[in-house]
Amino acid sequence: MRDGQIALQGVQVNRKKDSAPTINDVARLSGVSKKTVSRVINRSPLLNQATRERVEAVIADLGYVPNPQARALALRRNFLIGLIHDNPNAQMVLNFQEGVLDAIRETEFALVVRPVDRHSPRLLDDVRNFLERQRLYGVLLLPPISENDALAALCTELGCNYVRMGSAKLDDDAHLVESNDRQAVTHAMAYLAELGHRRVGLVAGPEGFRSARERMLGYHDGVAHHGFDTGQDLIAGGNYTFESGLAAGVRLLDANPRPTAIFASNDEMAAGVLHAARQRGIDVPRDLSIVGFDDTAIAAHIWPPLTTVRWPIVPMARAAAAKLIGPGEEASQPSLFLSDLIRRASSVPPSR
């Protein structure tokens, strides 16, 4: 006969030893019903203090851990948070994971990762499949796919809570953690102005990326505010890759007159610009200052170390996770995070 049933008859006292203890074992050994144990686990307020302590003692003694699958089944929701991303960049994804883990440490939540391909025609089906299968508690969307409104709509349709990371007002406060890329770039431009630059080039990010747009707007704000030179030969497009930065760098550096400084919309492209300068014998920073964005690992490890904008991704991730799992009122507060300009050797006053 089964263990649990024996227990109900009050005959057997020792539990089976060959599998993890269950709520029944705890109930039997502490002489209460399983519902009471359940109340202890879930910190129900209406519980006799003595009862609670007795049960807790048994739990500790047994090393009992509630089975999350059973919980998930009964509660009709699990404790998994999904992280959906399209690998914008390894360091960023990992930092984000770290922040989320910070937030869910000591909770029963776990983090499930799901890289996707934003160019796949099956993107939405992929995500739908994932969400339907796993029935996640909620998902976190990283840029750039966080900018995809269809994805957010899909989450809503499937009854899956979500929080998006974005560099602009993509959604309402309950579903968004925001950075201020535009303003951050404007600050960087002000810094270049202080150094004495008046002719600053831009390597823009790919079209369709909100972050790229915001950073470009920040550039234009700066150009206008400080009266920098303007012109199409000061602007080149890129797609956030090293190679595109290299190509853009070549274009900008072949212009005449050459810019004395270049702002690249991310660090990888900035590294590409640096290569382009090297290939042309242009000394950085003496003949060309470079400023990047993101402060990824590469920024501090190339030569010269790169001046760049650092956005607080770990705190942002923590906030996003908290927004997802936290109580309602807190979750609907706006979350805006400010970025810092990290000044390194790649930017100096212009030599000409």
Place this chain on the structure above:
Amino acid sequence: MRDGQIALQGVQVNRKKDSAPTINDVARLSGVSKKTVSRVINRSPLLNQATRERVEAVIADLGYVPNPQARALALRRNFLIGLIHDNPNAQMVLNFQEGVLDAIRETEFALVVRPVDRHSPRLLDDVRNFLERQRLYGVLLLPPISENDALAALCTELGCNYVRMGSAKLDDDAHLVESNDRQAVTHAMAYLAELGHRRVGLVAGPEGFRSARERMLGYHDGVAHHGFDTGQDLIAGGNYTFESGLAAGVRLLDANPRPTAIFASNDEMAAGVLHAARQRGIDVPRDLSIVGFDDTAIAAHIWPPLTTVRWPIVPMARAAAAKLIGPGEEASQPSLFLSDLIRRASSVPPSR
């Protein structure tokens, strides 16, 4: 009265519309028992073809997806694979995740990530807690914590399957996917010998890391085989960080005579050596060749692009995941992966 019970009475035909369809809905609408539906889901061989097709049609029609929590409860194991790592390096972790995702795509498995702190005294408790809570199907252990035998023992104790990634024979074939770091470094040394180098420095990895030891052994093999110069001023220790590589580079480059080439046990340290050379006005590659290990993103993006050893992490990850979830016979086959030397501009014949 509940939907399922009504169904058993054969009275109601339409299912409730406000929640996902269950196995009961499918059973009712296709006029078979839940068990038969269950057999369809689980591809039982003993099923009438016609029955199967009828049920499958209903499943498709309803958009039915089995509830993984209920499955997990009944099967007493879930379909989550854990990835436990101590962030050896962002690109590596992400590549690994990608490989695992490759392997579990189109399956019902999902990937749960769990970064840990290998220096924490609570490491084992942390992992124990995680495994007990989540009751994972199995876990993947990345270096360097994959080298921790106590962790593997813990998995065994908790009845959790595991696969370790390692640069040496850390475990039996069912629990190990192996790379050949030692041999890979020996190849790199042979390449330097071909170029004409005879005085090659080593930036070693941190003690206690198996990979560091294997790479060092490969260095010594190469030195012995090719009759390179030896001496303590040709060897410096590092801890796999950029900064430690910088410090080690300073030490090695202050030696007299200077090495004409340096092998750094990973790319980050190689980048540090490069910085050290720059600071001293030593031209790379003309006056100093540098070889790294890992082929992380930084390798191709610094100047000059770094010659390095690339180990096939994505295929290894795929193999590790397959080993975890695959059938027994296949899983107990040995898995050894070979690394390639990627030749880039940082290595040339010596100028002296």
Place this chain on the structure above:
DNA sequence: TTGTAGGCGTTATCAT
């Protein structure tokens, strides 16, 4: 080949 009864470990409902 298919169905019935009951269990997996938890929580919800509604008593007491």
Place this chain on the structure above:
DNA sequence: ATGATAACGCCTACAA
């Protein structure tokens, strides 16, 4: 404040 009973959605054992 506590307990009995019935879900939650799936699977296994055994029966037919």
